[in-house]
Amino acid sequence: MCEANAYLMDKSGQASLFLEAVDKVEPEEEGIRLVSIFGEQKFVKGKIHSLSLVDHKVFIKPD
Secondary structure (H helix, E strand, C coil), X not given: XXXXXXXXXXXXXCEEEXXXXXXXXXXXXXXXXXXXXXXXXXXXXXEEEEEECCCCEEEEEEC
16 A cells, blocks of 8 residues: 555644545645545644655645
């Protein structure tokens, strides 16, 4: 499987799990929409902080 997990970064640089098995990352005007392989959707106001493709992780810095 090639889906990733999405993590939110806090001000101290710590990451907390936001959504598992992310299939789509869709930029929107106000932030980012994430869609899992199970159809679960979450929206976060923020920007992509970094990607770890080998580890299948998306790190998001909230606004």
